Amino acid sequence: xxxxxxxxxxxxxxxxxxxxxxxxxxxxxxxxxxxxxxxxxxxxxxxxxxxxxxxxxxxxxxxxxxxxxxxxxxxxxxxxxxxxxxxxxxxxxxxxxxxxxxxxxxxxxxxxxxxxxxxxxxxxxxxxxxxxxxxxxxxxxxxxxxxxxxxxxxxxxxxxxxxxxxxxxxxxxxxxxxxxxxxxxxxxxxxxxxxxxxxxxxxxxxxxxxxxxxxxxxxxxxxxxxxxxxxxxxxxxxxxxxxxxxxxxxxxxxxxxxxxxxxxxxxxxxxxxxxxxxxxxxxxxxxxxxxxxxxxxxxxxxxxxxxxxxxxxxxxxxxxxxxxxxxxxxxxxxxxxxxxxxxxxxxxxxxxxxxxxxxxxxxxxxxxxxxxxxxxxxxxxxxxxxxxxxxxxxxxxxxxxxxxxxxxxxxxxxxxxxxxxxxxxxxxxxxxxxxxxxxxx
Amino acid sequence: xxxxxxxxxxxxxxxxxxxxxxxxxxxxxxxxxxxxxxxxxxxxxxxxxxxxxxxxxxxxxxxxxxxxxxxxxxxxxxxxxxxxxxxxxxxxxxxxxxxxxxxxxxxxxxxxxxxxxxxxxxxxxxxxxxxxxxxxxxxxxxxxxxxxxxxxxxxxxxxxxxxxxxxxxxxxxxxxxxxxxxxxxxxxxxxxxxxxxxxxxxxxxxxx
Numbered sequence: 001x002x003x004x005x006x007x008x009x010x011x012x013x014x015x016x017x018x019x020x021x022x023x024x025x026x027x028x029x030x031x032x033x034x035x036x037x038x039x040x041x042x043x044x045x046x047x048x049x050x051x052x053x054x055x056x057x058x059x060x061x062x063x064x065x066x067x068x069x070x071x072x073x074x075x076x077x078x079x080x081x082x083x084x085x086x087x088x089x090x091x092x093x094x095x096x097x098x099x100x101x102x103x104x105x106x107x108x109x110x111x112x113x114x115x116x117x118x119x120x121x122x123x124x125x126x127x128x129x130x131x132x133x134x135x136x137x138x139x140x141x142x143x144x145x146x147x148x149x150x151x152x153x154x155x156x157x158x159x160x161x162x163x164x165x166x167x168x169x170x171x172x173x174x175x176x177x178x179x180x181x182x183x184x185x186x187x188x189x190x191x192x193x194x195x196x197x198x199x200x201x202x203x204x205x206x207x208x209x210x211x212x213x214x215x216x217x218x219x220x221x222x223x224x225x226x227x228x229x230x231x232x233x234x235x236x237x238x239x240x241x242x243x244x245x246x247x248x249x250x251x252x253x254x255x256x257x258x259x260x261x262x263x264x265x266x267x268x269x270x271x272x273x274x275x276x277x278x279x280x281x282x283x284x285x286x287x288x289x290x291x292x293x294x295x296x297x298x299x300x301x302x303x304x305x306x307x308x309x310x311x312x313x314x315x316x317x318x319x320x321x322x323x324x325x326x327x328x329x330x331x332x333x334x335x336x337x338x339x340x341x342x343x344x345x346x347x348x349x350x351x352x353x354x355x356x357x358x359x360x361x362x363x364x365x366x367x368x369x370x371x372x373x374x375x376x377x378x379x380x381x382x383x384x385x386x387x388x389x390x391x392x393x394x395x396x397x398x399x400x401x402x403x404x405x406x407x408x409x410x411x412x413x414x415x416x417x418x419x420x421x422x423x424x425x426x427x428x429x430x431x432x433x434x435x436x437x438x439x440x441x
Numbered sequence: 442x443x444x445x446x447x448x449x450x451x452x453x454x455x456x457x458x459x460x461x462x463x464x465x466x467x468x469x470x471x472x473x474x475x476x477x478x479x480x481x482x483x484x485x486x487x488x489x490x491x492x493x494x495x496x497x498x499x500x501x502x503x504x505x506x507x508x509x510x511x512x513x514x515x516x517x518x519x520x521x522x523x524x525x526x527x528x529x530x531x532x533x534x535x536x537x538x539x540x541x542x543x544x545x546x547x548x549x550x551x552x553x554x555x556x557x558x559x560x561x562x563x564x565x566x567x568x569x570x571x572x573x574x575x576x577x578x579x580x581x582x583x584x585x586x587x588x589x590x591x592x593x594x595x596x597x598x599x600x601x602x603x604x605x606x607x608x609x610x611x612x613x614x615x616x617x618x619x620x621x622x623x624x625x626x627x628x629x630x631x632x633x634x635x636x637x638x639x640x641x642x643x644x645x646x647x648x649x
Contacts, residue, residue: 082531139471140495140519160501219520220528222500 004044007072011040014077017084021048021068022208023091024105026413028288028339030208032088033068043070046094052103066101067094074205079174080216090205102409105341106204112345112405113200116352121246121254121267123348126197126328127207129336130238131214132189132231133161133223142224144232146189164221165191171213177206186301187235197243200344207240207340227336229287230295237295239302240336242347243320245328246271256327262310263323272308272317272329273361274354275347279306279316279333281399282346283385284392284418285406286334290425293388295335303332305372307365307382315365316385333385342406342414349405389425393418464578465489465506469499469525470514470540475563479512479540482567483574496520503534509578512561515541515548523551530556536581538573540565557581600638607641610648 011019019040020032033050035043042048046069053064070089077087093104100107116123137143146161162184169179178196185192193214195206211227218225230237246254246267257265287293295302301313308317308329318330334343353359362381372382386392393415396402403411466488470476480490491508493499496519503511511529515522526537536556541548542563552558557580561573604626611622630640 135501136495136497136519138494138498138518140497140517160504163504219497220500220532221504222497222502222520224497 004041004072007044007075008041010075011037011087014087015085016077016087018086019043020078020086020088021070021091022088023068023093024208024339024341026103026105026339026342026410027417028105028337028342030212043068043089044072046070052093052101065096067096068092069094071205076175076209079171080220088209090208102407103413105339105345105410106201108405108407108410109201109204109341109345111407112349112352116246116348117249119352119355120249122249123200123344124197124245124247124328125200125203125344126194126243127203127340128192128194128239128241128243129207129210129214129227130185130190130192130240131336132187132226132228132238133164133191133218134189134226134231136222136224142226160221160223161189161191164218164223165193167221168214168217169193171217172210175209175213177210185236185238187232190236190238197245200348204340204344207336211336229289229292229335229337233294236300237302238336239295239332240334240338242331242334242343243328244331244347244351245326246351253325253327255329256324258323262319264319264327267355268327268329269361270355270358271351272354273359274351274357275317275329275331276306276308276361277354277359278346278350278399278402280383280386280392280395281402282343282350282396282405283333284389284396285346285402285414286331286338286343287385287392288339288389288414288418289337290389290421292335292337293386293392296333296385303385305377305382305384307380308361309365312366342410346402346405349401353401388422389418390422393422463489464509465491466574467491467493467499467502467506467508467511467535469493469496469502469511469517469522471495471516471518472514475514475540475565479565479570482565482570483512486571486574488574494518496522496525499525500528500534503529504532508535510574510581511535511537512574513537513539515539515543526555536577538577556584600636600641603638603641603645606649607644610644614648 017037018034019037020034021043022030022032024030033048035048039048046067048068050066050068051064052066068091070091074090075087077085092106093101095101113123133146134142135145165182169182172179172193172195180194180196182191182193184190193210195210197203198206214225227238248254255265255268255271257263287296296304298304303314303316305315307315308319309315310319312318316331316333318332320328320330331347365380365382386395396411397415406414466483468476468479468483468490470479471494476492476494480492484490491502491506493502496517499511499513499517500520502508511526513522513526517525522539526539529535529537538557538559538561539552540561540563552560557577559573559577561570607626608619608622611617611625612619615622626637626640626644630637633640
């Protein structure tokens with residue numbers, strides 16, 4: 001279904017009444033403008049306009065008129081709506097003069113993808129999104145109580161969370177997702193649903209859709225779903241491990257080389273080198289909240305050190321054992337609070353930089369990096385990821401390649417927003433401080 | 442009236458009250474006093490009572506016990522009562538009736554979309570409550586069984602249509618009689634372990 005007429009026919013045939021035109025702001029929050037079926041034709045002619053000045057980090061008030069350009073292939077009926085039926089279309093944002101708007105994260109990703117294509121590569125991404133399902137308290141507000149005490153891969157008997165996850169899987173399938181696996185995660189109340197890899201743009205769209213579906217279906221089960229990276233101290237946080245591989249335009253895996261000792265191609269090594277070189281720079285994008293850095297601490301299966309390994313799961317990057325067409329690298333630091341468009345744009349740009357400048361990766365580590373001491377780290381030249389949002393933003397502002405990946409407009413707004421967040425956080429007196437100092441001094 | 446029929450009536454009545462006692466009711470009300478009052482009144486009649494204080498909680502309980510009836514205060518904390526009620530009825534978890542002290546137009550508009558057009562006024566009068574609960578449980582079970590029947594009939598009508606169409610295709614392609622076409626269809630669906638309507642669908646899809 002790729003043309004306007006077919007889509008209009010389909011929407012009428014399915015008796016869709018409302019269409020949500022969705023887009024994502026710089027901070028990764030999904031926004032939408034809803035139109036009725038009568039307006040759909042106008043929308044498909046790219047005539048729907050909105051005021052961009054009220055969207056976080058978008059534009060100044062004097063240049064506020066923006067146009068939405070729906071991507072026809074993203075049309076999907078929202079299966080939980082029945083009477084009236086609703087559908088969605090994911091949109092790009094354009095300026096009134098018909099050029100792509102620099103502040104649209106989707107456009108930013110498209111730009112980097114185009115750069116990769118010019119080099120002869122397509123990025124395929126398979127994400128592993130984790131999330132928590134919490135209860136609400138007696139006032140109906142989300143709280144940190146979970147419905148189960150289950151652990152990794154556990155089967156919980158008559159488990160509200162398990163049922164909710166089953167419903168999420170069904171709805172995602174109805175929306176065209178190919179679900180590979182869904183299971184209980186390590187922490188109580190933590191779940192993961194994996195869907196099949198696709199090209200980077202489709203995957204970024206899918207991640208946004210996924211988050212929407214999970215939250216809505218959780219609500220229908222009386223649960224609160226959160227993608228907050230580390231909601232509870234002392235248990236695992238939620239990550240979004242990102243499996244990446246480059247395909248040639250002919251569809252072959254460009255990371256595989258059967259003649260190499262690790263069966264990785266030169267392109268794979270350089271990509272890896274680039275990602276490792278810019279890891280500090282893109283941390284602010286892949287881990288964009290104050291809370292993100294509370295997940296990146298030792299002991300909870302989250303990476304802390306910038307290193308790579310073929311087997312060990314503790315470093316930043318792991319090369320899963322599968323080879324041939326499944327050769328891929330798994331980046332382990334992104335978390336689901338990241339804007340998927342910007343995160344993928346930044347990571348891909350880092351990899352491409354490695355390939356263009358033939359950056360060799362450091363030696364792989366074979367031991368558990370959690371157990372390395374400072375001396376060993378210095379000897380091996382292993383550095384840590386930024387310790388907090390402030391450090392990450394400083395690294396981002398130093399990294400010209402990463403700023404180029406986001407574009408001038410987005411990188412400026414992004415840094416502003418992150419610093420604002422950091423300042424707000426720094427001013428706040430937390431419970432930890434009260435517990436620690438109130439009696440002591 | 443003979444003695445036998447009187448006996449039967451008594452037995453029926455006995456049996457009936459037995460059934461009523463087995464019904465489970467979820468009381469969803471954020472106000473502690475009014476929730477307790479409702480629970481006390483219903484408890485006296487012997488219903489199994491469950492409680493929830495907010496919209497999400499009501500959905501959670503409904504999902505795990507599938508109560509026969511949900512009595513919901515229209516002014517609930519958390520998810521809006523109408524939203525929670527819609528989810529409970531849409532996902533066929535239970536039937537919802539509202540308790541309210543605010544009869545405005547929006548309330549009635551929402552009520553029209555509910556399974557049963559019934560509500561309880563606050564302050565709650567015991568007799569009105571009991572009557573409404575019985576009325577709602579019995580009527581909703583009638584509605585449920587009718588819906589099931591309609592669905593079943595719709596399905597069989599739909600498959601009949603498909604089978605007829607597939608038969609027509611076979612008759613035309615193979616130049617055979619209706620009975621022979623039906624025979625082929627039945628044989629194939631038995632061979633492939635498929636319901637006949639699914640087989641018919643396949644034929645329509647491939648040759649229609």
